Amino acid sequence: MSEWTSFPEIVSAKGMWLYDSKGGKMLDGVASMWCNVWGHSKSELVSEIIKQTKILQHTPLFNLTHPSAEKLSKKLLQLNPKMKSVFFSDNGSTAMEIAIKIALQYWRNVGENKKTNVATLENGYHGDTFGAMSVGYVPEFFSKFRSKLFSTIQFPVPRTVIIGSNTKKSSKEYAEYCLSKIEDKLEKDNSIAAFVMESGAQMAGGVIIYPKNFQKRISQICKKNDVLFVLDEIATGFGRLGSMIEYQSQNSTPDIVSFGKMLTGGYQTFAATLTTKKINDSFLGEFSQFKHLFHGHTYTGNPTAAALSLKNLELYKKYHLIEKIQKTSKIFKDRLDDISNLDLVGEIRHQGMVMGIELVQNKNSNKPLSSNISINKLVFEEGRKHQIYFRTLGNIIMLVPPLDISQKDLNFLIDGTISTIKSLSRKL
Ligand SMILES: Cc1ncc(COP(=O)(O)O)c(C=O)c1O
The missing domain is CATH 3.40.640.10 (Type I PLP-dependent aspartate aminotransferase-like (Major domain))
Incomplete structure (x- = not known):
């Protein structure tokens, strides 16, 4: 736990975005631990x-x-x-x-x-x-x-x-x-x-x-x-x-x-x-x-x-949410190659509104990426620079956005994921 010296303090959230006390913002790529459906501050709720x-x-x-x-x-x-x-x-x-x-x-x-x-x-x-x-x-x-x-x-x-x-x-x-x-x-x-x-x-x-x-x-x-x-x-x-x-x-x-x-x-x-x-x-x-x-x-x-x-x-x-999800989730499929072509990426698993991206040392051996600080921390910090909130599980980047995310925001999440993995490659 000592590798974390401070955490961004989230003070408000609206739609897909989390806002911190220093004026920064991040797209909620984790659906606040996989539970958020409509984004934040949905007025009816x-x-x-x-x-x-x-x-x-x-x-x-x-x-x-x-x-x-x-x-x-x-x-x-x-x-x-x-x-x-x-x-x-x-x-x-x-x-x-x-x-x-x-x-x-x-x-x-x-x-x-x-x-x-x-x-x-x-x-x-x-x-x-x-x-x-x-x-x-x-x-x-x-x-x-x-x-x-x-x-x-x-x-x-x-x-x-x-x-x-x-x-x-x-x-x-x-x-x-x-x-x-x-x-x-x-x-x-x-x-x-x-x-x-x-x-x-x-x-x-x-x-x-x-x-x-x-x-x-x-x-x-x-x-x-x-x-x-x-x-x-x-x-x-x-x-x-x-x-x-x-x-x-x-x-x-x-x-x-x-x-x-x-x-x-x-x-x-x-x-x-x-x-x-x-x-x-x-x-x-x-x-x-x-x-x-x-x-x-x-x-x-x-x-x-x-x-x-x-x-x-x-x-x-x-709001016909299930029908909407079926359309939006096609974007994950369409962008699969953009992600799988990246150096650090091994197997990708996807269905509906979730994608798991395995980070590997080497595509051929499929050996999990490892480092002396946690992969979660590395990905979190790189992701933050690209305005995405990530929480990995071991060496797996989990894309789990709020279900009602728009196609535009989902593309932003995927673009941010690609940029994050690229900057991670440069760093390691
Ligand atoms: C499949 C599954 N079951 C149970 C739980 C536990 O739920 P909670 O964290 O609300 O206790 C989780 C949490 O991630 C889960 O993914």
């Missing part, structure tokens, strides 16, 4: 916060309910017609903790005590709390806590792999191998309670986009083997990959699914975990049966965040 805050700031969902939580639940269930119930929480990590607890408790509630294990994909990320770290184990992030995490059964994820000395397998070719491993294990091992994975792509794992039908096949394998299928749409739901509900476009059916980040448009912290009727009903019973879920957060279902989320979801429809 700001007004909704003010409107709701004047009426009811907070009452919990303990013994009570309120109109914003009720309306938002209805809206979420409309968008997810195979789901029956909604559990609100404060952030993505808690939404995943809840998903994991519900999945594990479900089997106790229905009298099945053997199913206690969780299966996951390698390289996944579901948040920084202990349950989420266990399920989404990324060694670089979590190795210091390894002995305190619960163990999971991990399967490889389809990505470009080098086998033997030089044979390259594409993500699509490797997918069959990954699926066969999953199928074999789930057929043999009846201790597996749930299979937990990100929906559509692994974002924090470096924009690993699943090949077609990969998610659908896992969903089918889970159904066939009586394993709950738990999806994490926190980073990919609500349009990041180009679909409103990502699992629907993947033709897969979860038993439990979590949303967060873009749910409020990126203005407040909020998340939701949805379950099917089968799961929901297993938690019903007499008080003495103790089938209910002992889980609640102080700010569960906060009225301002709920009203804001509802308004945000209404705006998707009003």
Whole structure:
């Protein structure tokens, strides 16, 4: 941490731009940690916060309910017609903790005590709390806590792999191998309670986009083997990959699914975990049966965040945002060669409104770029000179703009990325 001596102080933001206390500005290439939908200071959302805050700031969902939580639940269930119930929480990590607890408790509630294990994909990320770290184990992030995490059964994820000395397998070719491993294990091992994975792509794992039908096949394998299928749409739901509900476009059916980040448009912290009727009903019973879920957060279902989320979801429809994203995201594709021709650039992965650009030492070896200060800091500082806010993940530059970015601003982001990579080449 000592390599950072100071940080730009952001004092205001409007549209795609962040303004600092020294008069500088940067385009928000990170969508403020992948959650911003409309850009900053969107008037309809700001007004909704003010409107709701004047009426009811907070009452919990303990013994009570309120109109914003009720309306938002209805809206979420409309968008997810195979789901029956909604559990609100404060952030993505808690939404995943809840998903994991519900999945594990479900089997106790229905009298099945053997199913206690969780299966996951390698390289996944579901948040920084202990349950989420266990399920989404990324060694670089979590190795210091390894002995305190619960163990999971991990399967490889389809990505470009080098086998033997030089044979390259594409993500699509490797997918069959990954699926066969999953199928074999789930057929043999009846201790597996749930299979937990990100929906559509692994974002924090470096924009690993699943090949077609990969998610659908896992969903089918889970159904066939009586394993709950738990999806994490926190980073990919609500349009990041180009679909409103990502699992629907993947033709897969979860038993439990979590949303967060873009749910409020990126203005407040909020998340939701949805379950099917089968799961929901297993938690019903007499008080003495103790089938209910002992889980609640102080700010569960906060009225301002709920009203804001509802308004945000209404705006998707009003402004045809998903259709717009599908058009805007073509720019990423059109500009792919401009980026991949650069010296330091290895594999590029792109879908919808996200692009991951691997920085490498050498295009042929594909060895990750390294330096004695963090790549994140280097890219951040160079990017700032070109008025772009970057946050890399290891050696991967993540382009994750607010979804409603204009074509002009997206081209500005890509031009700034190219200039940043070029100046990095000169510097290293
Ligand atoms: C897929 C996924 N799940 C869960 C989380 C955790 O969300 P939060 O940071 O809101 O706790 C993240 C955060 O990046 C994520 O990308």
